[in-house]
Every structure is written in structure tokens, then in C-alpha cells.
Amino acid sequence: MTISVDTPKETFRLSQLLYDTRYRSLTIQVIAFILLMLSLSWLVSNTVQNLQDLGKDFNFGFLSQPAGYDINQRIIDYTSQSSHGRAAMVGILNTLLVAFLGCTVATVIGVLVGVLRLSKNWVVSRLMAVYVEGFRNVPLLLWIIMIFAIMSEAMPQPRDFREGGTASMLLGDSMAITNRGIFIPKPIWHDGSTILGAVFLLSLVGIWAFRRYAHKRQEQTGDILPVLWVSLGLFFVPTILFYFLLGRPVTLEYPELGGFNFQGGIQVRNSLIALWFALSLYTGAFIAEIVRSGILAVSKGQTEAAFALGLRPNRTMNLVILPQAMRVIIPPLISQYLNLTKNSSLAIAVGYMDVRATLGGITINQTGRELEGMLLLGLFYLTASLVISSVMNVYNNRMKLKER
Amino acid sequence: MKKTILLGALTVAGLAATAASASTLDDVRARGKLNCGVTTGLAGFAAPDANGVWQGFDVDMCRAVAAAVFGDPMAVEFVPTTGQTRFTALASGEVDMLARNTTWTFSRDVDLKFEFAGTNYYDGQGFMVPKALGVTSAKDLDGATVCIQTGTTTELNLADFFRANNISYEPVPIETNAEGLQQYGAGACDAYTTDASGLAASRATFENPGDHIVLPEIISKEPLAPLVRHGDNQWGDVVRWTLNAMITAEELGVTSANVRELAAAAGDNPEVNRLLGTEGELGAMLGLSADWAVNAIAAGGNYGESFERNIGSSTPIGLARGLNALWTNGGLLYSPPFR
Numbered sequence: 001m002t003i004s005v006d007t008p009k010e011t012f013r014l015s016q017l018l019y020d021t022r023y024r025s026l027t028i029q030v031i032a033f034i035l036l037m038l039s040l041s042w043l044v045s046n047t048v049q050n051l052q053d054l055g056k057d058f059n060f061g062f063l064s065q066p067a068g069y070d071i072n073q074r075i076i077d078y079t080s081q082s083s084h085g086r087a088a089m090v091g092i093l094n095t096l097l098v099a100f101l102g103c104t105v106a107t108v109i110g111v112l113v114g115v116l117r118l119s120k121n122w123v124v125s126r127l128m129a130v131y132v133e134g135f136r137n138v139p140l141l142l143w144i145i146m147i148f149a150i151m152s153e154a155m156p157q158p159r160d161f162r163e164g165g166t167a168s169m170l171l172g173d174s175m176a177i178t179n180r181g182i183f184i185p186k187p188i189w190h191d192g193s194t195i196l197g198a199v200f201l202l203s204l205v206g207i208w209a210f211r212r213y214a215h216k217r218q219e220q221t222g223d224i225l226p227v228l229w230v231s232l233g234l235f236f237v238p239t240i241l242f243y244f245l246l247g248r249p250v251t252l253e254y255p256e257l258g259g260f261n262f263q264g265g266i267q268v269r270n271s272l273i274a275l276w277f278a279l280s281l282y283t284g285a286f287i288a289e290i291v292r293s294g295i296l297a298v299s300k301g302q303t304e305a306a307f308a309l310g311l312r313p314n315r316t317m318n319l320v321i322l323p324q325a326m327r328v329i330i331p332p333l334i335s336q337y338l339n340l341t342k343n344s345s346l347a348i349a350v351g352y353m354d355v356r357a358t359l360g361g362i363t364i365n366q367t368g369r370e371l372e373g374m375l376l377l378g379l380f381y382l383t384a385s386l387v388i389s390s391v392m393n394v395y396n397n398r399m400k401l402k403e404r
Numbered sequence: 405m406k407k408t409i410l411l412g413a414l415t416v417a418g419l420a421a422t423a424a425s426a427s428t429l430d431d432v433r434a435r436g437k438l439n440c441g442v443t444t445g446l447a448g449f450a451a452p453d454a455n456g457v458w459q460g461f462d463v464d465m466c467r468a469v470a471a472a473v474f475g476d477p478m479a480v481e482f483v484p485t486t487g488q489t490r491f492t493a494l495a496s497g498e499v500d501m502l503a504r505n506t507t508w509t510f511s512r513d514v515d516l517k518f519e520f521a522g523t524n525y526y527d528g529q530g531f532m533v534p535k536a537l538g539v540t541s542a543k544d545l546d547g548a549t550v551c552i553q554t555g556t557t558t559e560l561n562l563a564d565f566f567r568a569n570n571i572s573y574e575p576v577p578i579e580t581n582a583e584g585l586q587q588y589g590a591g592a593c594d595a596y597t598t599d600a601s602g603l604a605a606s607r608a609t610f611e612n613p614g615d616h617i618v619l620p621e622i623i624s625k626e627p628l629a630p631l632v633r634h635g636d637n638q639w640g641d642v643v644r645w646t647l648n649a650m651i652t653a654e655e656l657g658v659t660s661a662n663v664r665e666l667a668a669a670a671g672d673n674p675e676v677n678r679l680l681g682t683e684g685e686l687g688a689m690l691g692l693s694a695d696w697a698v699n700a701i702a703a704g705g706n707y708g709e710s711f712e713r714n715i716g717s718s719t720p721i722g723l724a725r726g727l728n729a730l731w732t733n734g735g736l737l738y739s740p741p742f743r
């Protein structure tokens with residue numbers, strides 16, 4: 001049995017790589033890949049070559065050498081004898097501190113302004129619009145420098161607080177606003193303060209459990225428990241009670257004028273204030289727009305339906321609009337948090353000792369390890385950003401529309 | 405495929421070869437001007453005047469090198485650098501040399517791979533405070549807020565000084581001298597510390613210089629020196645010997661006023677003749693023209709002239725020669741001989 005084998009034999013010609021659609025995209029990808037690899041290898045070999053020409057090697061040993069410089073704002077112990085690695089750590093914590101403070105305040109401002117901008121009150125909504133447009137249309141750097149300049153030029157000097165001086169402390173002599181920063185009382189933790197902390201944590205757990213219980217009960221029986229009042233009570237009463245029962249284990253250390261400056265208390269430096277507030281106000285303006293767009297994205301029919309069911313306006317907002325708006329709000333909010341964290345490196349303008357200033361500034365300068373330092377710095381910002389966005393993504397997944 | 409890889413490898417090799425630069429002197433010649441790193445502005449040392457022309461003691465150093473290379477002291481592009489950016493600017497080739505109140509230290513020379521071309525100002529770190537503070541010694545500064553420029557030897561010395569004396573301070577890090585003075589002027593720091601020459605220069609720009617005093621303690625040695633990258637000895641020699649030519653010229657009485665005349669024909673002092681190229685081949689050995697030193701000296705004068713005109717006792721800055729007098733006058737300036 002012979003069947004004619006007339007089907008033309010596939011012969012592969014080189015030109016097919018270009019003209020045959022079956023191969024073309026593969027060809028393009030291979031070429032693109034090779035070009036990419038070539039330019040990468042050129043970059044690496046060029047770097048190696050140039051380092052060699054300069055007589056420099058590539059090593060991270062400098063991180064264990066003594067740093068030799070002082071840092072004013074330290075969250076962990078550090079002296080000029082500590083290592084460059086530790087100095088980098090101090091800087092990292094300072095970056096995280098300002099990023100955390102900034103994100104918190106920016107969110108509060110953003111949500112408030114975003115909601116108020118939709119207010120029916122003309123004056124309020126216009127004022128919010130002015131804030132949003134004013135802050136997001138002027139470069140962040142200017143806001144940072146402006147707040148810093150106001151703090152250091154317009155605030156009184158510590159010596160003005162002396163007897164007969166022109167300035168005086170606020171809030172019952174517990175706080176001083178000076179041109180070197182704001183001095184506030186510092187909590188001193190004595191024996192028994194751990195118990196107090198545990199009580200406070202337990203009452204937080206209590207609030208959470210009560211809310212769950214109240215929610216369940218409402219679903220089953222329709223009864224509404226006074227959640228707000230019970231939560232507030234749980235928040236304050238046990239902690240305050242134990243504070244006195246334990247004999248006041250936490251006291252406040254007030255700042256006092258001594259020598260050149262205020263001593264004691266916590267000094268919130270100008271550099272931190274300028275960076276923190278500028279970042280919050282600037283990012284807050286963007287968040288306000290995100291919140292507004294999120295709310296507007298929920299169709300009007302939802303509000304009308306809620307009203308028709310007899311829900312009052314603020315319950316409509318809390319129970320119907322915001323949960324749906326959150327789905328629109330969270331993804332762009334993540335970007336704003338990432339922006340804020342990276343923008344914190346504008347600390348350079350006011351001498352805030354963040355990781356850019358310690359590892360990426362003084363350390364690089366004193367050791368000449370530009371490449372190593374910059375790589376580590378990039379790695380830090382990358383890691384920080386990835387951690388923030390993955391945490392926020394977990395939250396996003398919880399808020400996402402669950403199709404049942 | 406093989407072809408692509410081969411071609412690629414060739415390109416890589418070719419590009420890498422261009423990245424490894426030719427000699428700095430050739431680069432500077434090809435460019436037609438010298439890129440010189442200076443401060444962002446320090447009166448008397450390097451600052452643009454009312455017409456935007458850079459003037460000062462360090463600027464004269466750059467101009468002398470440009471004159472030695474091109475015969476034209478104006479063939480300089482001044483690149484302002486801060487304490488933090490200066491070394492990267494030099495290492496990356498953005499500038500050919502730095503003349504920027506930079507202290508010659510072991511680690512900068514050996515570890516950061518720079519070559520210092522000889523000290524052009526012997527300095528030390530001091531403190532300035534408002535008179536009203538009533539402080540008379542740096543040891544009284546316990547608890548004070550001190551403004552410092554970051555990326556300098558200043559901040560390292562400061563940490564050492566306070567630790568050694570077991571007193572505390574609050575550092576306020578700033579990027580440039582101008583920022584430091586603004587903070588100091590606003591009273592955001594009690595004291596300002598930097599090289600004593602920088603303090604004198606800054607104090608001279610105040611409205612009432614008399615309201616501020618420089619404390620007696622000098623807490624460090626700061627030999628300020630022009631510097632270049634390691635590894636290009638010819639270029640290092642050009643800068644080193646231009647500085648030496650300025651110092652030697654002062655020693656031999658060669659000034660910007662008489663240098664052309666002295667260079668017109670060989671005179672009876674053989675060292676003057678060798679310096680000015682009327683005898684011997686020193687210029688050619690450096691790879692420069694025979695009259696390189698003549699041009700360098702004519703540019704901003706000899707060392708003493710440049711010092712007096714920019715920072716000397718007749719200027720508002722009013723620095724005495726002190727350690728920076730010639731060795732023949734009891735100072736430390738001592739150039740190796742031109743032969």
C-alpha cells in the first residue's frame with residue numbers, strides 16, 4: 001500500500017526567520033535579548049574596567065569600620081565610635097520614622113480633605129480645593145525648605161526663654177517651640193510600666209472581640225449594641241485604672257532650659273518637622289483626590305438605595321459608600337505611600353539624617369565607596385517599597401469585592 | 405549567530421577601551437579648557453564677583469594651571485562642589501582637579517586614591533561664636549548646638565574633640581558654607597566650626613564682624629591642597645609644579661609685574677632662568693611649552709601676590725601669613741628646587 005507522499009517537504013530557509021510569521025516574533029525576541037545582554041555586559045565590564053583604572057576594588061568591609069562622625073537624631077544607641085554599618089542602621093530607622101509619621105498624617109489629612117471637598121457647604125469645599133491645588137502644584141522641595149526656614153528664622157531662640165526673655169513655654173511649661181525644634185515631654189518608664197502596657201494591649205484585644213460579638217449579634221438578632229461607647233470605655237478605663245493602681249509607673253520628663261539649650265524631654269528637630277509636615281501636606285493633597293475619586297466612583301444609585309432603606313447620611317457613608325470606595329482608593333494609595341517613602345530622601349535639603357545622609361552621604365564621602373554605598377541604598381529603598389506594597393496588597397485583597 | 409556575538413564582543417572591547425581614558429593633559433588640551441572643582445562660594449577663596457567672574461585664592465590656582473597649559477588663564481570652567489560631592493566629581497572625571505579648601509589626609513590620599521599636589525594653605529579647625537554668648541574657650545561649649553558641613557574632616561575632628569574632652573554637643577549637618585552661615589545667623593546653632601581660614605572669610609561677610617569671635621583653640625591640622633586623581637603622574641606633576649612655580653617665584657622675587665621682562669632674555673640667576681624657560685628644558689619635560697611658568701605667574705601673580713590680593717591683611721578677610729610664610733621668613737612654604 002503506497003500512498004503518494006506528495007506533501008512538499010518542509011525545507012527551512014534562513015529568510016524564513018524574517019519573513020515567516022511563525023518565526024518572526026521569535027527572531028525579534030532573541031535579538032532583543034542578545035542586545036540587552038550585550039549592553040548589560042558592557043555596563044558591568046565598563047564598571048569593572050573603570051574601577052580597575054582607579055585602582056579601587058569592590059568590597060563591603062567598610063561597613064564594619066568605625067564611622068567617626070556623630071548623628072544628631074538616633075533611635076538606637078550610636079556614638080562616633082560605632083561602625084559605618086550602625087550609622088547606616090540609624091539612618092534607615094530615621095527614614096522609616098519620617099515615612100511612618102508622614103504616611104499616617106497624610107492619610108488623615110487626605111481622607112478628611114477628600115470627604116470635605118465633596119461637602120455641600122460651598123465655603124468648606126472651596127477651601128479644600130484651594131488646599132489640594134496649592135499643595136500638589138508646588139514642588140515638594142519648596143514646601144520642605146519653606147517650613148524649615150519658618151522654623152529656624154521665625155521661632156524664638158532658647159535663650160529668649162530665660163527670665164525676662166520674650167518667649168515662654170506652652171501647655172503648663174511642658175512644651176517649648178524654639179528655632180532648634182520643638183521640645184516635648186518624654187515618658188519615663190518605671191517598674192510596672194510593662195504591666196500597664198499589657199493591660200492596654202489586652203483592652204485593645206477586648207475592643208476587637210466586643211466589636212466582633214456586636215457584629216454577629218446584629219446579624220442574628222438585629223439588635224444594635226452601643227459599640228462606640230463601649231469601645232471608648234474599654235480604651236481608657238482599664239488603662240487609667242491600672243495607672244493609679246500600680247502607683248503611676250509612667251512619669252513625664254519635662255524639657256528644661258539649661259546651658260545653651262533645653263535639656264531633657266524629646267527634641268523634635270526642625271529638620272524632622274519640616275520634612276514630616278511637608279511630606280504629609282503634599283502627599284495628603286494627592287490622597288484627598290484619590291479619596292474623592294473613590295467616593296465619586298460609587299454610583300449615585302447606591303446612595304439613593306441606602307436612603308430609600310432609611311439609612312441616615314453618615315451610616316450611608318460608613319456602611320455603603322466607603323467600603324465600596326476603598327476598592328478604588330487602595331491601589332493608588334499604595335503608590336502614594338511609596339512616593340512618600342522615596343521622597344523622604346529630599347531630607348538632604350534640610351540636613352535630616354536619613355539613610356541617604358548617613359550611608360549614602362557621609363559614609364560614601366569618608367570611605368570613597370560610592371558604588372557599594374549606592375547599591376546598598378538602592379537595595380534598601382527597593383526592599384522598603386516592596387514590603388510596603390506587599391503589606392498594602394494584603395489589605396487590598398481583604399477589601400476586594402468578594403464574589404460569592 | 406556567531407557573527408553577532410563576535411561583533412558584540414568587538415563593540416564591548418572597543419567601548420571599554422574608550423572608557424579607559426587617555427591622559428588628562430591630552431583630554432584637557434582637546435577640550436580647550438580646564439574643568440576645575442571649587443567651593444560653592446567662599447569669599448576670598450573661590451566666589452564669583454559682581455560680574456560673575458570667579459575670584460579668589462583657590463581660583464588663582466586653577467587659573468595658573470590653565471595658563472600653564474594653554475597660556476590663557478581664562479580657559480577654565482569652574483565647577484562648584486560641596487564637601488560631599490567634590491570627591492565623586494573628581495573621581496568620575498567631571499573635573500580635572502580640585503582646588504577647594506581640601507585637607508590632605510592619609511585616607512583621601514591612599515584609600516580614596518587621590519594625589520595631593522602640595523599644600524597651598526596650612527590651616528586648622530576653629531570655632532566661631534557670637535560674642536554675646538560669653539564663651540571664651542571651645543571647652544565651654546558643653547551642650548552647644550554646632551553647625552558643621554557634612555562630608556568634611558571638620559565633622560570627624562569635631563566628634564573626636566568633644567569625645568576627648570568628654571563634653572556633649574548637638575551637630576546640625578549642613579551642605580554648604582552659605583547654608584551654615586544662614587543657620588548660624590538665625591541663631592539655630594550656637595557655634596559654627598570649620599577651617600580657621602573659612603571662619604575668617606565668613607566672618608568678613610557679616611554685617612558686624614565684631615559681634616563674633618573666633619575661639620582660641622585650633623583643634624586640628626588642615627593642610628589644604630589642590631588634588632588630582634591617582635594614576636596620572638604627568639597631570640599630577642603639572643599641578644604640583646605649577647604650585648611650586650608660584651611659591652618659588654615669590655622666593656626669587658618674580659612677580660606678575662616683572663615676569664615678562666625677566667623672561668625676555670636669560671638673566672644672571674640660573675634658577676630664575678630655568679623657572680622661566682630661558683634656560684633648560686623644564687617645560688618640555690612636563691609636556692608643556694617653555695614659557696609655562698611665565699604664563700602661570702602672570703595669571704594671578706606669585707604665591708605671595710595671590711595671598712595678599714585675596715585673603716591677606718589688606719583685605720577684609722585679613723589673614724596673616726603665619727605658617728603660610730616662606731620658609732625664609734619663618735613659615736612652612738618650601739618648594740623643591742627647579743633644576
Ligand SMILES: N[C@@H](CCC(=O)N[C@@H](CS)C(=O)NCC(=O)O)C(=O)O
Nearest residue numbers: 443444505506507556557580581602
Ligand atoms: N578642610 C576640610 C573642610 C573643607 C570645607 O568644608 N571648607 C568649607 C569652608 S572652610 C568650604 O569650602 N565651604 C564652601 C562651600 O560650602 O562650598 C575638608 O577638606 O574636609
